[in-house]
Amino acid sequence: MMERPVVERRAAALIDHTTAIQAENVHAWFDRLHALRGITMTIPERKVTAVIGPSGCGKSTFLRCLNRMHELVPGARVSGAVLMDGRDIYTPGVDPVQVRRRVGMVFQKPNPFPTMTIYENVAAGLTLAGEGSRKTLDEIVEQSLRAAALWDEVKDRLRKPGTSLSGGQQQRLCIARALAVSPEVLLMDEPASALDPASTLRIEELARDLAKDITIVIVTHNMQQAARVSDFTAFLLDGELVEYGPTNDLFTKPRERRTEDYITGRFG
């Protein structure tokens, strides 16, 4: 079989998949600081997409534009479009609260609610949404904890505080909490950077597993992690999307000189 030209093949690799999120010319500001300068990229459904780049390149900001979390920072602004099911989530009239239920998020530092039990933490999103049936809650809590690979470790102590768990377990608890509201997309903002290597691997395995059912976008400063965990990788630099394509191609045959310099460790 004849090898197709690299660029064409890359485009094809993206086109083959259903789109979960389409970002179009997304700009973001913190007051005067122009943090994102026109990002256009397609995030495929039920794949792991990694966003890499040096500190301050805007990768976290981009992630937070995908579920309208960026605008919560005072002085923050966004322009451009983020399409889900063909509809721009920044259209006036779209409720950011609804967007965030469809696009869940896990943060850099595990942040379980310290006054809540493990059970209450997982159920928090459902309780907020008004789900009152104890039976439903029990079911979803168990499902979510199983999906987050935490059920076996905590099933006998669901009434213990969420903060009684280890750091890695707390992060999986936060993942379970995000999964409980059945999001279509899960954004992970350097989810393992505060964890030890063993816990990091578990989170990575989990991200791969979850991608069977939902779309994962993971921001990481760790290139090995991106290589291990993702199907597609985007490289951001100074608020611009430098290169985007199948992870394997990006790491082995980068098209851009800047990508090559970064992944070979010449800066960043």
Added chain:
Amino acid sequence: MIATRPAPGPVEEPSARTGDRQFRVLLATMAAAVPVVIGAILVALISAAWPAIHRFGAHFFVTSTWDPVAGTFGVLPFIYGTLVSSALALLLAIPLGLGVAIFLSELTPGWLRTPVGFFVELLAAIPSVVIGLWGIFVLVPWVRTTLEPVLKSALGFLPLFSGPPLGIGMLAAGLILSVMVVPFIVAVSTEVMRAVPSGQREAARALGATGWETTRTAVLPYARSGIIGAIFLALARALGETMAVTMVIGNVPQIKASLFAPAYTIPAVIANEFTEATDDLYVAALIYAGLVLFIVTVAVNALARLLVNRAARGPSVIRE
């Protein structure tokens, strides 16, 4: 040149250790001074109150008569007045104070936070006698002509709001105390809420919480123990407040169900009657009342500490 500096070694250590030791002794003395002072106050109160303690014993707590002429003294109406006026103050000040604190910590844009916070703290800096004057000339007439008639016509069937609207009385005392303790609740609660890590708010937001839901699920529970601490600080202040309360409460030692009726508090009776206490038993009875106030305050603080510890310890039990 390396050799020009004397090498640090065992020569320097003894003097450094002596300095350490002296410093430690100094600090330990300062720390010990606080419980010693409290103990000394307690001893002084007990010895000065001894004639009254000896005479009335525990009956002092349950007797409602305060008759210097007959030499019969009971502190019950004063305990009642102190506790009820303080409770009333908290009842009004907690919702108001927490509302202001949530506004300042969660909703106020940065440029507005400093001036509003400044005015709230300014309220705490007004001398209580000045607040008392405002109470006499503004608050009490308003209570008499507006608030009490309105309460009476709406809720007059309750014993709480019965009787003639005098203006001066328990209600006015509770109102003026609430004005005085709100700044404490606001200042401390705002600080503890602002200290809640932003990750907690983001966690709630990312689950689809609205602004108020974020405050309710993430901020308030996290800040819970600090807020309870703020409330008890306010309570301690309310229990001990003397001047402003004396000026508006009416100073009648009685226990009436109606909030419109005049009452009396322990600090107020001590301040009002100490200079005219002529015989030893009268003086001793007033000091005994002071001892009771001391005990009440300590008890309230101990209770507060207990509550804070329990609140800080762990998650609430899931609602069944």
